[in-house]
Amino acid sequence: GDSVTQMEGPVTLSEEAFLTINCTYTATGYPSLFWYVQYPGEGLQLLLKATKADDKGSNKGFEATYRKETTSFHLEKGSVQVSDSAVYFCALGGSARQLTFGSGTQLTVLP
Amino acid sequence: KAGVTQTPRYLIKTRGQQVTLSCSPISGHRSVSWYQQTPGQGLQFLFEYFSETQRNKGNFPGRFSGRQFSNSRSEMNVSTLELGDSALYLCASSPPGPNTDTQYFGPGTRLTVL
Numbered sequence: 001g002d003s004v005t006q007m008e009g010p011v012t013l014s015e016e017a018f019l020t021i022n023c024t025y026t027a028t029g030y031p032s033l034f035w036y037v038q039y040p041g042e043g044l045q046l047l048l049k050a051t052k053a054d055d056k057g058s059n060k061g062f063e064a065t066y067r068k069e070t071t072s073f074h075l076e077k078g079s080v081q082v083s084d085s086a087v088y089f090c091a092l093g094g095s096a097r098q099l100t101f102g103s104g105t106q107l108t109v110l111p
Numbered sequence: 112k113a114g115v116t117q118t119p120r121y122l123i124k125t126r127g128q129q130v131t132l133s134c135s136p137i138s139g140h141r142s143v144s145w146y147q148q149t150p151g152q153g154l155q156f157l158f159e160y161f162s163e164t165q166r167n168k169g170n171f172p173g174r175f176s177g178r179q180f181s182n183s184r185s186e187m188n189v190s191t192l193e194l195g196d197s198a199l200y201l202c203a204s205s206p207p208g209p210n211t212d213t214q215y216f217g218p219g220t221r222l223t224v225l
Contacts, residue, residue, distance in 0.1 A: 032212045032213070034213070036216070042218055042219075043115075043117075043201055043216040043217050043218040043219045044201065044203075044216040045216070046213065046214075046215060046216075049213060051212075089154065093212040093213075093214070094212070097142055097144055097159050097161075097166075097167065097205055097211070097212060097214065098144070098156045098159060098167055098169070099144075099146075099154075099156065099203075099214060100156075101153060101154040102153075103153050104153065104154075
């Protein structure tokens with residue numbers, strides 16, 4: 001079945017550092033790929049998505065590229081801020097509107 | 112446009128009771144999905160409804176059920192609560208059209224079973 005493997009956390013960075021959170025997936029067909037972010041006490045917010053190979057999703061300085069050859073969708077940001085502290089989830093979606101999530105990566109950014 | 116709303120935000124129940132959670136999707140969204148989030152199991156899919164019909168179901172016991180109304184609002188019910196049902200329950204809605212696989216989540220209902 002479909003699965004998502006996500007970089008183990010927690011990740012602690014200083015403000016303005018470069019961020020990479022690794023995500024690889026196993027799926028049949030050509031799923032859409034997503035990154036969601038969860039702030040404390042809140043639900044999930046869609047951060048970015050990509051629907052086909054070589055698509056790049058981007059939002060709020062975050063980027064991720066759909067790499068079919070390596071089945072990866074790594075999240076990157078060039079300069080993190082304290083406000084980026086949250087839990088990040090990689091997910092893949094199929095035709096049945098059932099998202100399969102990774103285990104989440106806790107990011108803490110220190111001033 | 113208002114986002115997905117869920118009520119109540121917090122619930123405390125005791126073992127053996129039942130509970131009903133409510134979700135109102137984004138206006139115009141007809142698909143509603145439910146997920147359970149726990150520290151041990153992460154985010155797990157419960158079920159998905161479209162036009163009042165359950166189209167997809169995750170691997171949960173029959174104690175977990177749901178329904179959708181003609182206005183697309185959805186409810187989920189958990190009967191005979193167990194301690195392990197303590198979790199954050201998230202509802203998500205999906206738009207019609209080309210972005211139909213994109214899900215927008217509500218704030219969740221935090222259920223504590225004592």
